[in-house]
Amino acid sequence: MPWTIGLDLASAGEPLFLRIVRAITNDIRRGRLRAGTALPGTRTLARMLAVNRNTVVAAFDELTAEGWLTTTRASATRVAANIPEPTALADGVWNQRPAPIASPRPRALRTQPPPGVISLSRGEPDVSLLPAEQLARAYRRALKFGPSSTLSYGDPRGVLALREAIAELVSATRGINATGAQVMVTRGSQMAFALLAEISAPGARIAVEALGYPPAWQALQRLGAEVVPVSVDEDGIRVEELIELHERLPLSAAYVTPHRQYPTTVTLSAGRRLRLLDFASRHGIVLIEDDYDHEFAFSGRPTLPLASMDRVGCVVYVGTLSKVFAPGPRIGFIVTTEERIESLAQRRAILDACGDPAVETAMAELFTSGELRRHINRVRSIYARRREVALESLQRYLADTIEYRVPSGGTALWLHARDGIDVDAWAAAAEKRGVTFHTGRWYSLVDRSLPNIRLNFAAVGEEQIVKAVEVMRRSLTGLRRT
Amino acid sequence: MPWTIGLDLASAGEPLFLRIVRAITNDIRRGRLRAGTALPGTRTLARMLAVNRNTVVAAFDELTAEGWLTTTRASATRVAANIPEPTALADGVWNQRPAPIASPRPRALRTQPPPGVISLSRGEPDVSLLPAEQLARAYRRALKFGPSSTLSYGDPRGVLALREAIAELVSATRGINATGAQVMVTRGSQMAFALLAEISAPGARIAVEALGYPPAWQALQRLGAEVVPVSVDEDGIRVEELIELHERLPLSAAYVTPHRQYPTTVTLSAGRRLRLLDFASRHGIVLIEDDYDHEFAFSGRPTLPLASMDRVGCVVYVGTLSKVFAPGPRIGFIVTTEERIESLAQRRAILDACGDPAVETAMAELFTSGELRRHINRVRSIYARRREVALESLQRYLADTIEYRVPSGGTALWLHARDGIDVDAWAAAAEKRGVTFHTGRWYSLVDRSLPNIRLNFAAVGEEQIVKAVEVMRRSLTGLRRT
Numbered sequence: 015m016p017w018t019i020g021l022d023l024a025s026a027g028e029p030l031f032l033r034i035v036r037a038i039t040n041d042i043r044r045g046r047l048r049a050g051t052a053l054p055g056t057r058t059l060a061r062m063l064a065v066n067r068n069t070v071v072a073a074f075d076e077l078t079a080e081g082w083l084t085t086t087r088a089s090a091t092r093v094a095a096n097i098p099e100p101t102a103l104a105d106g107v108w109n110q111r112p113a114p115i116a117s118p119r120p121r122a123l124r125t126q127p128p129p130g131v132i133s134l135s136r137g138e139p140d141v142s143l144l145p146a147e148q149l150a151r152a153y154r155r156a157l158k159f160g161p162s163s164t165l166s167y168g169d170p171r172g173v174l175a176l177r178e179a180i181a182e183l184v185s186a187t188r189g190i191n192a193t194g195a196q197v198m199v200t201r202g203s204q205m206a207f208a209l210l211a212e213i214s215a216p217g218a219r220i221a222v223e224a225l226g227y228p229p230a231w232q233a234l235q236r237l238g239a240e241v242v243p244v245s246v247d248e249d250g251i252r253v254e255e256l257i258e259l260h261e262r263l264p265l266s267a268a269y270v271t272p273h274r275q276y277p278t279t280v281t282l283s284a285g286r287r288l289r290l291l292d293f294a295s296r297h298g299i300v301l302i303e304d305d306y307d308h309e310f311a312f313s314g315r316p317t318l319p320l321a322s323m324d325r326v327g328c329v330v331y332v333g334t335l336s337k338v339f340a341p342g343p344r345i346g347f348i349v350t351t352e353e354r355i356e357s358l359a360q361r362r363a364i365l366d367a368c369g370d371p372a373v374e375t376a377m378a379e380l381f382t383s384g385e386l387r388r389h390i391n392r393v394r395s396i397y398a399r400r401r402e403v404a405l406e407s408l409q410r411y412l413a414d415t416i417e418y419r420v421p422s423g424g425t426a427l428w429l430h431a432r433d434g435i436d437v438d439a440w441a442a443a444a445e446k447r448g449v450t451f452h453t454g455r456w457y458s459l460v461d462r463s464l465p466n467i468r469l470n471f472a473a474v475g476e477e478q479i480v481k482a483v484e485v486m487r488r489s490l491t492g493l494r495r496t
Numbered sequence: 497m498p499w500t501i502g503l504d505l506a507s508a509g510e511p512l513f514l515r516i517v518r519a520i521t522n523d524i525r526r527g528r529l530r531a532g533t534a535l536p537g538t539r540t541l542a543r544m545l546a547v548n549r550n551t552v553v554a555a556f557d558e559l560t561a562e563g564w565l566t567t568t569r570a571s572a573t574r575v576a577a578n579i580p581e582p583t584a585l586a587d588g589v590w591n592q593r594p595a596p597i598a599s600p601r602p603r604a605l606r607t608q609p610p611p612g613v614i615s616l617s618r619g620e621p622d623v624s625l626l627p628a629e630q631l632a633r634a635y636r637r638a639l640k641f642g643p644s645s646t647l648s649y650g651d652p653r654g655v656l657a658l659r660e661a662i663a664e665l666v667s668a669t670r671g672i673n674a675t676g677a678q679v680m681v682t683r684g685s686q687m688a689f690a691l692l693a694e695i696s697a698p699g700a701r702i703a704v705e706a707l708g709y710p711p712a713w714q715a716l717q718r719l720g721a722e723v724v725p726v727s728v729d730e731d732g733i734r735v736e737e738l739i740e741l742h743e744r745l746p747l748s749a750a751y752v753t754p755h756r757q758y759p760t761t762v763t764l765s766a767g768r769r770l771r772l773l774d775f776a777s778r779h780g781i782v783l784i785e786d787d788y789d790h791e792f793a794f795s796g797r798p799t800l801p802l803a804s805m806d807r808v809g810c811v812v813y814v815g816t817l818s819k820v821f822a823p824g825p826r827i828g829f830i831v832t833t834e835e836r837i838e839s840l841a842q843r844r845a846i847l848d849a850c851g852d853p854a855v856e857t858a859m860a861e862l863f864t865s866g867e868l869r870r871h872i873n874r875v876r877s878i879y880a881r882r883r884e885v886a887l888e889s890l891q892r893y894l895a896d897t898i899e900y901r902v903p904s905g906g907t908a909l910w911l912h913a914r915d916g917i918d919v920d921a922w923a924a925a926a927e928k929r930g931v932t933f934h935t936g937r938w939y940s941l942v943d944r945s946l947p948n949i950r951l952n953f954a955a956v957g958e959e960q961i962v963k964a965v966e967v968m969r970r971s972l973t974g975l976r977r978t
Contacts, residue, residue: 154635237719341647344651
């Protein structure tokens with residue numbers, strides 16, 4: 015029997031292409047579409063569904079970007095070969111021992127770089143590009159015309175207008191069906207992690223990516239939870255290793271960055287996504303999904319988050335405006351079940367009562383007026399250009415020294431140093447010349463040297479990028495090889 | 497040998513009258529001035545010190561307000577009779593058993609009252625009186641002319657300009673010698689308490705006033721600390737009971753509201769202040785001093801905080817702008833040793849990274865431009881008038897039902913219901929008629945009914961106050977006596 019697509023009318027609020035994406039991924043997950051199966055052409059499918067062909071093309075692009083489908087020139091689009099069979103759960107697991115468990119070391123607090131120093135270490139946007147005047151005006155309006163509550167205590171879950179604007183954003187562009195009631199505004203993603211630690215059971219064990227985001231680990235650990243590393247390769251976190259780990263040391267949660275693994279910039283493959291979500295659903299493991307820079311896709315569409323496929327409420331989706339807008343207003347958010355939002359809000363009320371209702375109201379206005387969307391579109395092209403400059407500079411100055419894969423988006427490059435170069439000594443030498451960057455050690459849960467460098471380019475002007483890479487080249491002189 | 501005053505030149509940065517206050521309290525504490533000793537007249541003392549007589553009068557007013565001195569008409573000013581002798585530490589302790597230990601029950605989150613309801617339960621200022629336009633302008637200037645850091649991550653201790661402005665405020669008007677380095681900006685006093693819980697040792701035991709501020713208890717308790725009640729009478733927390741408690745159950749800290757006990761509005765007597773500070777200094781007990789509405793003195797000067805007499809760094813002084821300005825911007829602060837500020841900042845960086853640098857910069861401008869001071873002076877007279885109206889209304893409608901002592905300041909009255917009136921039933925009856933207030937039960941660590949009502953008048957207009965008290969009167973009809 016040939017495959018026919020069934021459109022899920024239940025999610026009628028979503029854009030049409032997303033409904034097609036969902037219908038196809040559901041069929042893959044249920045086993046109706048198997049690995050390697052050829053799909054009808056876009057023209058045929060568009061006719062079958064009575065939709066515009068471009069809509070089907072958009073859906074196929076999305077599915078290809080996420081790794082569900084593969085297309086080769088002059089051949090049909092097929093379901094990717096590395097999608098696990100629905101019975102894969104019974105398969106053997108990798109016999110890989112995780113690295114020893116260690117606490118993240120305290121790291122220096124975030125500070126502004128001294129004047130004259132070019133910082134490639136800060137994962138911040140270029141705040142000089144911000145519509146600061148619009149933000150100031152929106153704040154003034156919030157104080158002047160808003161309810162008196164903008165100056166009083168607010169809802170610990172955040173101002174409703176902002177929660178609804180966030181729900182709309184994630185529904186429209188990230189495939190997450192959520193209402194304002196399922197959204198909580200936090201002070202950056204940092205407070206989201208800190209609050210999740212508060213509602214986790216005593217003695218919780220949380221799997222994390224062995225290379226990852228130390229401030230999140232510190233927040234998750236602060237009330238005694240144990241964090242356990244799982245290794246990361248070019249397809250993202252090794253889900254089979256996580257599953258094997260759970261058998262020995264039962265996990266309560268896993269903290270992951272599927273969209274663009276932090277810091278390595280790789281995307282979690284479709285097969286692993288499916289496997290992770292399926293495994294977590296069956297074993298009651300909470301997936302803390304940190305989708306920190308969803309908006310910055312330069313090629314293709316952004317991959318949809320795990321939360322968009324979550325049918326049992328096992329995903330806690332964490333987002334932030336710190337990367338796409340600015341860290342200063344401290345706006346992060348959690349999207350999850352209403353029940354969990356309620357528990358988080360109770361804890362949040364004890365921590366700092368509530369956010370600043372005037373700032374939250376102002377940010378809601380920037381959402382609904384389209385200002386935020388316009389800003390993101392504007393900086394996306396600026397950052398894309400800066401990335402081109404960074405890639406050109408690396409090619410020009412460091413082609414013999416480093417290698418890298420160009421990620422589909424984001425505001426950083428993850429470099430691998432060749433030939434046993436001591437990257438920590440390199441960083442120290444560059445710092446003396448006024449250029450700072452973090453090496454693999456900074457991102458490693460276990461304190462060890464790794465031959466990697468993360469190069470953050472968003473907040474650095476084009477000329478400065480060229481200069482910084484040139485300084486990196488000069489700093490290599492006299493460096494010992496290990 | 498007649499008493500001669502020695503001016504402490506070490507604190508030369510302080511206003512002159514405060515230096516006189518400090519010299520005299522030091523002499524009382526050292527035993528050079530004993531209970532009942534007559535002081536020279538203000539003219540004589542002014543000549544001795546070569547200062548303006550008004551300066552001495554201001555110092556005497558302060559000392560009298562704090563309870564160190566007593567003055568009767570047509571007689572000399574004397575050291576108060578209830579000041580303990582320097583040897584008092586060896587005295588017997590009260591043989592009073594504290595109430596059983598209990599966890600504070602969860603209380604409803606702060607919310608705005610529904611339209612048409614007059615809330616006497618919210619301890620908030622009248623935000624409609626705020627210079628909102630000035631705040632909006634200061635915010636705009638912070639974004640526009642401030643360093644780019646107003647939109648980036650900031651110092652977890654707060655923006656330096658605000659820390660310095662707060663240091664200046666507490667030095668100039670509260671006798672606390674502090675620099676910006678000893679100040680940390682927090683998100684309201686709520687975060688101050690939450691952070692103090694983070695740096696307290698595991699299994700900490702904290703004495704609290706048996707009638708007090710439940711959100712602070714919840715914050716202090718949240719990481720497992722035990723809170724133990726100590727009773728409160730018309731002179732504030734019973735310090736002898738606290739000392740006796742410590743002998744049986746060693747205390748790590750005590751959370752107190754000496755300036756205006758919350759919720760009973762009484763001021764901690766000078767003798768008890770001295771005893772508490774002395775006891776805490778000797779036993780390494782941290783005193784968490786919550787000075788939530790220092791600015792609202794309607795008669796006499798505000799009493800100086802414990803922190804102003806702290807020589808060993810045992811006091812952690814917590815303040816907030818939520819009462820004198822507005823809760824919305826969430827500006828609270830901690831003044832304590834630089835070392836403690838450092839530990840608190842490390843924890844704060846994990847909780848939510850930092851405050852909003854733009855809002856903090858804007859608030860610093862309101863301090864330094866004098867706007868905040870002007871605002872406080874303006875609302876002080878408005879609140880004083882509202883208090884008059886509240887007292888008149890109580891006299892008119894409820895004189896036969898309640899009794900109360902008029903506090904020297906603040907934005908609330910603490911009422912005692914006569915004749916076994918069931919205040920909880922009264923509150924329920926009034927709520928049906930659109931007037932809400934909290935009864936003693938809400939403020940009690942142990943869940944029990946108390947014949948008290950706290951009447952917050954700051955955010956209620958004069959006509960509304962009259963109406964609310966009249967509704968309280970009507971709500972008494974048919975109420976059973978217990």
